[in-house]
Amino acid sequence: MTLRKWTFTVDSGDAELRLDQLIAQHTDLSRRAAREALKLGGVQVDRKRVKVAGRMVKPGTEIRVAYDPDLPPVPTMAIPIVFEDAWLLAVDKPAGIATQGTWATDRHDLLALLRTQRPDLKLFLHHRLDQGTSGLLVLAKDARANPGLAAAFAGRDLEKLYLARISGPLEACTVEAPIGRLRGADPGRFGCEGDLMEPKSARTDFRPATAEETAGLAPGHYLVARLHTGRTHQIRVHLAHLGRPILGDALYGGAPSDRLWLHAWRLGLRHPVTGEDLHLEAPPARFLA
Template structure:
């Protein structure tokens, strides 16, 4: 079984139905599965998650339902904290964990897990990592930090370094190529109009400027890691799948990146390694690092 999704508008004759009844009528789910989807956070009414099975929805309102019967148990693994003070917290996100809620759930993600780990905190998200990517993620703890973090991640005042393993050597280079969603791609993918990536002539939705610097990693930087062709990527913009897409642009997909044609592996070999930024409240220069422990030999 795989993720299944439905979108529909409530008809006048269904206006008196409970939400679980409505979902069972308008989708292929039973009422039991509808209630499970609601509990997991897989139901949105007017673009807002709803978990109340007895809710009645007015005619004309859009309902989105997503259900994945193969979701694993809700994770309970503690999230490692790399840095914390009164205003921000930096964590080392495990691979395989979504940063925030997905179509089918708002319980199997980093934010949900941090809320159970640290119920005393109100956390504010300003950037994301792909589900398969591990490493550094910085969140605001106090509203005083939000403006500075938002400006930092929206601008180019950060030094964001990633480690990636590819299948063949790559010389130092810079890719400055707009990235856009590939129209009609299922599952959703991003791309650049580039012959090496097999995307020449593709229809890109709203391509936006993107720049990434690549260089081979040094022996010192990769000491103790699984042998292979390791590179360091520095991103100057924050586009979805940016490093993955720019490496495909060069004909060097990341090992384990099945979505973009990378060599087969049981993991995506991409890690958010180091982050340099000015503290959003104190102005202090922060140099944060999450060692790539999952790639050690």
């Protein structure tokens, strides 16, 4: 990925210029590339995405532009539905797509695909999966489910199990180590040690997956991870902290692979409206032998 970003403020001499002209003038993008960045959602005016090339912008306004010329075509895949009722929608997110819009696009992500697949729905997001991670993601489709679902994820009143593959064996253990963003890290990443920005408590339980749980999967060392907190990259960071990074996780020192071997596998929660106990599962099909 060759993501490029610019931030500039409109000055008085730019008052008569269209937005695409402003972008071409203040970046090294052509007007054609500027219009492409706008169409993909890579332009923010005062922190809000704008897609209208002809928009006029007042002096003093902050413009942010992100452009990735290597973005693939906008995906059109159907997102598998795991569970649906009047209030909730649970899906099996494919690996390789972001949960929601990135700097450069709001057309290549899961929410954009779901808007295309289910234009009748207004969906509310309360948790996320990393771009390389596949598996269960639950959204509210009715505002009445929002408070309960938000509280469940904020308070960890649920059971979240992930399946991960690592390069060597690891005995059952619990990691309780704070996680924070590593100051100055490029590319940006998180850690449990070093100069951490705003570290927060984090706890993950790990155990080896059983032969029954991994039947039919590609041979390897699999772990079941249970999250008790919801920090960014938590499983990836805690396994790297143990010296057992996830296979394919180049950001945290994992052995090279064609994929990130991490899957949101099972989720247990109380239905935020009906009170029913839900036990959802997305089999790790992309790990099959």
